[in-house]
Amino acid sequence: MTPEFIVLVITGIVGLTTPILLAGLGELVVEKSGVLNLGVEGMMLMGALAGFGVTVMTFNPWLGLISAAAAGAVLALLFGVMVLSLNSNQVATGLALTIFGIGVSSLIGSKMFQGRITPVFGSVFPNSLAKDPILQVFFGYSPIVYFALIMVPLVAWFLKSTRAGLILRxxxxxxxxxxxxxxxxxxxxxxxxxxxxxxxxxGGAYFTMVITPMWSNELTAGRGWLALSLVVFAGWRTWRLFAGAFFFGILMSLELYAKGAGFSFLPSQFWAAMPFLMTVVALTFISSRGNVGASAPACLGKPFLP
Structure with a gap:
């Protein structure tokens, strides 16, 4: 294998890892506070829609990124009102949030943005670094990738070493x-x-602003569910989540490179399903050892009734 091919593989894995790493970090903080939000997929899709729409209309990817974060937060706060203020069931409300996000994003996206293309939110580094065959492994990513990598130690530090993080825990x-x-x-x-x-x-905006800068319904393709399982897979620990995200990224990249290498003895659907199959296997193994309940926050999913 040439160095250029190795760089291509690494950058591909990092790109596939970033959305689930972002969503997983957010869900980790939510679950550490005692709330179970199963609406991650819906929030990712609404973020993808908002980021894409604002970037198309303003040609400013930074505004698109801020809009994506705002859209995800607004939808999450709608969930918060239902489960915290109205004491609705967290599991049912989270599933409803996912269905709502899928439906609204598909309706608006297909009506307003189908066929539209947005500029790729590329690297902020000079092209001499970002396009270099070797150096792009460090400098060739979107700012969203660097943001995700920075957030890993920040979230770990916040939860472990700050007063606010200790209160949340x-x-x-x-x-x-x-x-x-x-x-x-x-x-x-x-x-x-x-x-x-x-x-x-x-995390959802990464799909429409970096990976595929055009609109497609349900383009997150279940990554929100992977992010949810990743939190459990990591035992609610930040650095384990980081490692697990790259593990899933490697599994997701297998589909692309297996097709390219001509591994026709297995159908392409098998490679596409590999991350989800491995999720089930890993969670089953962890559950069989009895570690899941011990690691989970004690109040996870339970309503607070003062």
Whole structure:
């Protein structure tokens, strides 16, 4: 294998990893606060729609990125109102959020943006670095990739070493105790939900602004569900989530390189399904060892009734 091919493989894996890493980091913070939001796929699609639409209309990818984060956060806060203020079931509401995001994004996207193309949100580095056959492995990515990589240590530091992060974890582990010493359980969870929605929105925007700069219905193709399983796969730990995201990225890249290498003895659908099959296998293995319940926040999915 030539160095250029190795660089191509690495950049491809990083590109496939970035959306689920962003969405997974957001969902990790949400679940650490004691809330289970199954609407990640819907928030990613709404972020993809908002980012694409604003970029097409303004030709400013930075405005598109901000709009994607805002769209994801708004949809997440709608979920927050339902589960925190109205005490609806978190699982049912999250599933409804995904259905809502899929439906609205498909309706608006197919009516307004079908066939439209947006400029690719490329690297901020000079072309001499970003297009170099070797150096592009470091400098050839979209700013969204660097943002995702920076957020990994920031989220780990926030949860482990800051007062706000310790409060968020306390709310997720024992909400009534946190409430009894004066912390706003609902306020903390609203903030976590908004952050998770913004991260999912940015992850969705990566599809329409970097990977495929054109609109296609349901273009996230189940990546939101991978992000959800990734949190469990990582045992609610930030650095394990980072490693798991790249593991899934490698699995997703197998579909592309298997086709290119002519591995015709297995159908293309098998390679496309490989990440999801491995998710089921990994989660089954972890569950069989009894580690899932011990690692999960104690109040995960439980409503707070002061």
């Amino acid at each position: 306390a709310v997720g582990e024992n909400d009534h105790s946190a409430h009894s010493i004066g912390y706003s359980v609902i306020g903390v969870r609203y903030a976590a939900i908004a952050f998770g929605g913004a991260m999912a929105g940015i």
